Amino acid sequence: MNELTPLIPTLLEIVRDAGKAIMEVYGSDFDVQSKEDKSPVTAADMAAHRIIAARLPGLLPGVPVLSEESGLPDFSERGKWKRYWLVDPLDGTKEFIKRNGEFTVNIALIDNHTPILGVVGVPAQQIEFHGGPGLGAFRCQAGGPTTPISVCKPARNPVRVVGSRSHASEAVSAYLGRLGEHEMVPMGSSLKLCVIAEGKADIYPRLGPTSEWDTAAAHAVVLGAGGQVVDCDGNPLQYNAEEDILNPWFLVYGDGDRDWTGYVAP
Numbered sequence: 001m002n003e004l005t006p007l008i009p010t011l012l013e014i015v016r017d018a019g020k021a022i023m024e025v026y027g028s029d030f031d032v033q034s035k036e037d038k039s040p041v042t043a044a045d046m047a048a049h050r051i052i053a054a055r056l057p058g059l060l061p062g063v064p065v066l067s068e069e070s071g072l073p074d075f076s077e078r079g080k081w082k083r084y085w086l087v088d089p090l091d092g093t094k095e096f097i098k099r100n101g102e103f104t105v106n107i108a109l110i111d112n113h114t115p116i117l118g119v120v121g122v123p124a125q126q127i128e129f130h131g132g133p134g135l136g137a138f139r140c141q142a143g144g145p146t147t148p149i150s151v152c153k154p155a156r157n158p159v160r161v162v163g164s165r166s167h168a169s170e171a172v173s174a175y176l177g178r179l180g181e182h183e184m185v186p187m188g189s190s191l192k193l194c195v196i197a198e199g200k201a202d203i204y205p206r207l208g209p210t211s212e213w214d215t216a217a218a219h220a221v222v223l224g225a226g227g228q229v230v231d232c233d234g235n236p237l238q239y240n241a242e243e244d245i246l247n248p249w250f251l252v253y254g255d256g257d258r259d260w261t262g263y264v265a266p
Helices: 005-026 043-058 093-098 170-179 191-197 212-224
Strands: 065-067 083-091 104-111 114-122 127-132 136-141 146-148 159-164 182-187 203-206 228-231 250-253
Touching (some): 005 043, 005 127, 043 083, 083 212, 104 212, 127 191, 170 203, 182 191, 191 203, 191 212
Parallel strands (some): 065 083, 159 182, 159 203
Antiparallel strands (some): 104 114, 228 250
């Protein structure tokens, strides 16, 4: 058994409880505030953060927790972390505000700059994804069985492209022009990576800004499902390797026999 496997049931409970707190706010007449970076935040973000921050440290004593809502420690401190939890209590706040159900709770365990375990909860749909390299990847619907998932190899023709509902990009439009015939699969939040992990889409070109906590948990699921998350040079996406918490542009795909980076503008 993988050493991380025993952690998964408790992580799923934490994600579900955070999701319940989110849904309580979702069903109310909530206010929307703006953070310093002008991104939206609601009481749901903070309610989920409090639950996760209170319970996660007990799983692996001594392992730091970095949450989007906890503040960012100086790189002189966090740069020394080999293993840590990376959390986005509510990814897809814009989707939450639109009430379209496409928002997620995300918990990842990072080791040596790589996500080795991830749990992604979809509170409005009562679905969880979990997995990691060497762990496989799984999808669980409330009241139903836990089923293994895997990426689609080879990619379909026409290619199925998953894209953001809230973030349009000229670079993505140019990428799709070079890609040629394709079908769009619109999706919000970290669900876009999970759609690749499930084999329901072939490529997710994220040619725009994201932060490390936006992607880490679903990145682990993609790896467990046999897919890849790489920068535009084809290098695996890394975490806590630099002071800047922003990810570079990246691509998520299942079929590794196709050069997906070749469609990125030089």
